[in-house]
Amino acid sequence: MIKISSDYTDSPGARYRADGPFSGEDFYESLLKPKFEECLKNKDQLLINFDDCFGFASSFLDESFGRLSTDFGMKTVKKHLVLVSVQDPLIIEQVIKIIENPRREK
Amino acid sequence: MKRLKKKASKEKLQRRRLRKLKKRKRILSKKKNKLVLWKQKISGRRYRTCVAPPNFSFINNTENLLHFAGKIATNIQGNKPVKIDLDNISHLTPDAIAFLCALVNKSKRGLIKGNAPKNSFLQQKFVASGFYDYVKTFKKPPVAKNNKMHHNKSLKKVDPLIAKECTLFALGLVKKNEIKKALYEILIELMANTNNHANLSQSGMCDWWLYYYYDSATRTMHFTFLDFGVGVFRSKKFKKFLGMLNKTTEEKACDLLEGKIESRTGLSCRGKGFSCIVENAGKNLFNKFVIVTNDALIDVKTRNTKTLNQEFNGTFFYWEIKNDDQNLI
Numbered sequence: 001m002i003k004i005s006s007d008y009t010d011s012p013g014a015r016y017r018a019d020g021p022f023s024g025e026d027f028y029e030s031l032l033k034p035k036f037e038e039c040l041k042n043k044d045q046l047l048i049n050f051d052d053c054f055g056f057a058s059s060f061l062d063e064s065f066g067r068l069s070t071d072f073g074m075k076t077v078k079k080h081l082v083l084v085s086v087q088d089p090l091i092i093e094q095v096i097k098i099i100e101n102p103r104r105e106k
Numbered sequence: 107m108k109r110l111k112k113k114a115s116k117e118k119l120q121r122r123r124l125r126k127l128k129k130r131k132r133i134l135s136k137k138k139n140k141l142v143l144w145k146q147k148i149s150g151r152r153y154r155t156c157v158a159p160p161n162f163s164f165i166n167n168t169e170n171l172l173h174f175a176g177k178i179a180t181n182i183q184g185n186k187p188v189k190i191d192l193d194n195i196s197h198l199t200p201d202a203i204a205f206l207c208a209l210v211n212k213s214k215r216g217l218i219k220g221n222a223p224k225n226s227f228l229q230q231k232f233v234a235s236g237f238y239d240y241v242k243t244f245k246k247p248p249v250a251k252n253n254k255m256h257h258n259k260s261l262k263k264v265d266p267l268i269a270k271e272c273t274l275f276a277l278g279l280v281k282k283n284e285i286k287k288a289l290y291e292i293l294i295e296l297m298a299n300t301n302n303h304a305n306l307s308q309s310g311m312c313d314w315w316l317y318y319y320y321d322s323a324t325r326t327m328h329f330t331f332l333d334f335g336v337g338v339f340r341s342k343k344f345k346k347f348l349g350m351l352n353k354t355t356e357e358k359a360c361d362l363l364e365g366k367i368e369s370r371t372g373l374s375c376r377g378k379g380f381s382c383i384v385e386n387a388g389k390n391l392f393n394k395f396v397i398v399t400n401d402a403l404i405d406v407k408t409r410n411t412k413t414l415n416q417e418f419n420g421t422f423f424y425w426e427i428k429n430d431d432q433n434l435i
Contacts, residue, residue, distance in 0.1 A: 010270075014298040019263050019301055
């Protein structure tokens with residue numbers, strides 16, 4: 001399980017490491033991707049808890065979950081990822097939308 | 107014989123040392139003279155006085171303040187020092203303080219001086235705003251606890267800790283838990299936008315300013331965020347920008363509010379930041395939400411756009427949160 005507020009930060013930043021601290025890129029590479037790979041190995045599900053954070057910039061979510069979907073495939077991610085947010089249920093919809101429509105470079 | 111030789115070599119050494127000392131003194135005095143001359147030049151120059159408009163408010167008196175800023179910029183570009191005269195202002199809003207602070211810091215050092223308003227209430231408001239933390243002054247006055255000015259130089263870019271601090275400050279005064287997410291996300295998106303899009307050639311080249319102020323009399327919290335970048339309408343991709351040349355300001359503003367303007371980077375996953383800002387701004391949590399960019403003054407709540415005669419090279423956001431709870435002081 002990853003509870004973002006306690007395992008990473010309660011004040012997430014923007015997209016890239018170059019933009020500033022607690023970026024989506026940093027979150028993905030340091031925490032989300034390794035944990036997800038571990039769950040895939042163990043054929044388990046990874047629970048992500050979004051509660052107790054101040055908020056999430058669209059760029060942060062896109063760079064972390066969008067990239068996860070691009071790297072591992074939408075179906076795999078949806079199968080092995082469980083999203084929890086009691087305080088803001090709308091964020092789950094937002095993340096699912098990002099996973100279903102990962103980035104496509106022109 | 108040996109003694110004579112020793113004496114001679116000692117004298118030679120001393121003469122060499124004296125020559126070196128004299129050379130050093132000459133170089134130092136040249137530098138000192140240059141500094142003295144420069145100071146004399148500055149002090150001897152005639153300061154052009156730019157009188158601030160009596161209604162010193164960027165959102166309520168945008169055209170006049172832009173005209174005022176334009177006069178200052180013209181003088182600075184011509185290397186003419188400017189004195190900003192705030193003596194006779196009768197109305198002062200927090201957004202104007204932030205605008206003035208950013209403007210003064212944007213210009214060359216040593217070419218701007220100024221004063222505080224004569225009106226005692228406005229003077230107190232101005233002096234305690236934190237403005238003096240960003241200018242040279244004999245004695246820095248203390249900053250009042252009901253406001254704070256943040257200036258982020260390019261290196262720090264998106265600073266989540268400042269966004270968190272601002273959000274906690276707002277939560278402590280306004281006591282509306284719903285604003286936590288909306289306010290925090292708006293701030294992060296604004297910082298990211300300035301960092302990535304304010305400069306056309308390179309990201310991280312544009313500073314931003316954030317000022318928040320709590321007015322206990324009206325129980326309203328005022329937020330101002332601005333940068334002196336290229337402005338929203340000039341940050342689009344050049345090809346599409348050519349297409350926008352035919353559109354009116356109102357049409358461009360409409361496209362912006364509806365999220366039709368794509369990211370300058372061309373990536374389909376990007377360009378959602380502004381939509382997020384507008385979506386959060388439209389919520390009932392905010393009393394007012396105004397954007398001033400290029401030649402447009404956009405009221406996000408009413409969706410009205412005013413075309414400005416004087417262009418603003420940058421992006422300016424202003425919003426208010428009101429504390430409606432009658433029980434809280």
